[in-house]
Amino acid sequence: MIMIATAVVGVFVFCLFFVWYRKPNNFPPGPRGFPLVGVAPFLGKFPEKTLAKYGEKYGNVISIRLGPKPCVVLNDLEAVTEALVKQGESFSGRPHNAIISELSQDYGITFIDSGDLWKTQRKFGLATLKKLGVGKQSMELTINEQISILMNKFKALNGKPFEFKEMIRKCFANSTCVVLMGCGYPYDHPTFEAILSNLPEGLAAVTIPFLRHFPPFRKPYQRVLKKVETLRGIIKDVVEEHKVAFNHENVRDFIDYYLIEMKTNREGFKEEQLHQYIMDLLVGGIDSSVASIGWGVISLIHNPGIQEKLRKEIDQVIGDCSPSMSHEQDMPYMRAFIQENHRFKTLAELNVPHCTKNRVKIFGYEIPKGTMIFTNIWNVHNDSRVWKNPEIFNPERHLDENGKFVKSSHVIPFAVGYRSCIGKILAKFTLFLFFTNFLQKFVVLADPHDQLPSYDKDPKSTFSSPYPYPVIVKER
Ligand code: HEM
CATH class of the missing domain: 1.10.630.10 (Cytochrome P450)
Incomplete structure (x- = not known):
């Protein structure tokens, strides 16, 4: 009985880990952090500076996990202009967020x-x-x-x-x-x-x-x-x-x-x-x-x-x-x-978060509809x-x-x-x-x-x- 329970928990944890680890196809590169919280524990007092550092390793468009969801960070002016101006309509959404919904009543x-x-x-x-x-x-x-x-x-x-x-x-x-x-x-x-x-x-x-x-x-x-x-x-x-x-x-x-x-x-x-x-x-x-x-x-x-x-x-x-x-x-x-x-x-520093309105392509990467987008304005400055x-x-x-x-x-x-x-x-x-x-x-x-x-x-x-x-x- 204990063995079956351990196996069920093991499969559950494995599935959770798999779901968390999986990235959408051709998604921008970036660090994964821990299951459930992603990179949140590593962001420190100055998340914009940490994300800029990740950018040095992974490039000007990177992905991170924040909580259970994958997000994308635009880390320099070229990426910001490509996304928010040239493909502005596709990047103009706001993410659904339970706190913001409660506060603003939508x-x-x-x-x-x-x-x-x-x-x-x-x-x-x-x-x-x-x-x-x-x-x-x-x-x-x-x-x-x-x-x-x-x-x-x-x-x-x-x-x-x-x-x-x-x-x-x-x-x-x-x-x-x-x-x-x-x-x-x-x-x-x-x-x-x-x-x-x-x-x-x-x-x-x-x-x-x-x-x-x-x-x-x-x-x-x-x-x-x-x-x-x-x-x-x-x-x-x-x-x-x-x-x-x-x-x-x-x-x-x-x-x-x-x-x-x-x-x-x-x-x-x-x-x-x-x-x-x-x-x-x-x-x-x-x-x-x-x-x-x-x-x-x-x-x-x-x-x-x-x-x-x-x-x-x-x-x-x-x-x-x-x-x-x-x-x-x-x-x-x-x-x-x-x-x-x-x-x-x-x-x-990281702008008000945006969200993609549809599937988009940026510098060869693909970002699914509904992905949260951070703009690292601090790093542009x-x-x-x-x-x-x-x-x-x-x-x-x-x-x-x-x-x-x-x-x-x-x-x-x-x-x-x-x-x-x-x-x-x-x-x-x-x-x-x-x-x-x-x-x-x-x-x-x-x-x-x-x-x-x-x-x-x-x-x-x-x-x-x-x-x-x-x-x-x-x-x-
Ligand atoms: C130094 C002063 C200000 C700074 C640095 C600033 C900065 C910003 C930034 C970064 C955004 C988010 C843009 C985005 O989501 O891409 C924003 C949006 C906004 N700001 Fe300002 N802001 C300033 C003053 C003001 C003032 C004086 C007002 C109005 C009286 C205002 C009203 C708004 C509104 C309503 C939005 C939301 C626009 C939208 O979502 O369509 N801001 N601001």
Whole structure:
């Protein structure tokens, strides 16, 4: 009896091992890791760096097992362009993931699979952001208005140390709220504080969803779920207020434009979809800009010489005028600084995962429909074939011998192709207007009672973001 049981268990384990070990035909090469968890235990604190190392051994398109499923990693710009741009439609899906489904209820834009619903929602989103002034002077005024409130707060601090990230978060949350909801809030408004404290953080268990049921992943998952439900409740209330105040003659914001589509019963435009869409824009829009500015200010503190050069350029080009996007053309050093900031600290190191919509061929390999795809944006930004000493922050690398700015196709913080970021222009305006306004008026220093702020990333954030850090800003 014991022998039969042992044989049955043995056959079962063998089958499990066989199923796990088997690769689809002509699948890209790569490490297999352990049954059930794949390479997850080997990825370490910096999965993007480990995957880049695998790339050195196996090539620019590699396969890994993460959990029970085979996945593919695009490890350099050539592979990223081939997949996300040249074969963009085939690579535009989003993988089905139990955690994401529970959190997003399969609505919104960021996590829904590409198809008719995603296409109409994305088209609507891009067109509406444009109608609301994104990319135009009216948006510039909105952002500058919020930045000017922030600058006055800096001034009032009179050289006292303060926590930088939390302060700027309020400013950029407000400019996002103006676009989406039509109003900015006083910084201590309860709704505003509730929005900010309930923006969900990143989840370690997201790539292997069953882990959410077990410690140590269960508690963080429950916390994020609660935050998402609270945030959804706040958004529902804001939408209800919009319905009551709606006026066809005065369409104010993203929600109003969405309500118009709902009134015509346009397919796919319904209330749950609107709630999650706003949530996706708040989550995608606020902490990304805050993280990028947060890293940039750390680099300014670490490199006072770069700060000085930027101020000199601001004095020459803008003087005492109000900074505007029209100044950008004449500011090669500022553009180089911002491009280097995007390169040096990649916010979405492995991008939001994609998934193949059909069977695809790439560089002779075959990838079945439904395979999860990671884009190693970090490795594009740190590829030593392209970047000399990539670990050094150096804006000069983006200037030619005449001091002209060189836009690089190897800097892709917003990803590329069908699913690339829809808030790219808004983010571009925000970063440029923040750094020009800030350095026109202030010098930023580390708190002398503290260490220099660290380049380590805070594991709690959705995007790669610094830990909170204190600074001193002194008026020039
Ligand atoms: C520095 C700032 C930002 C960075 C680095 C960034 C980066 C990204 C990346 C890497 C993606 C995934 C692209 C892909 O799946 O291939 C993405 C998607 C997205 N971003 Fe951003 N983003 C930023 C700012 C914003 C802002 C300001 C908004 C909106 C207000 C926004 C809204 C979105 C949305 C809705 C998506 C999903 C698009 C889709 O799935 O079709 N992002 N972003």
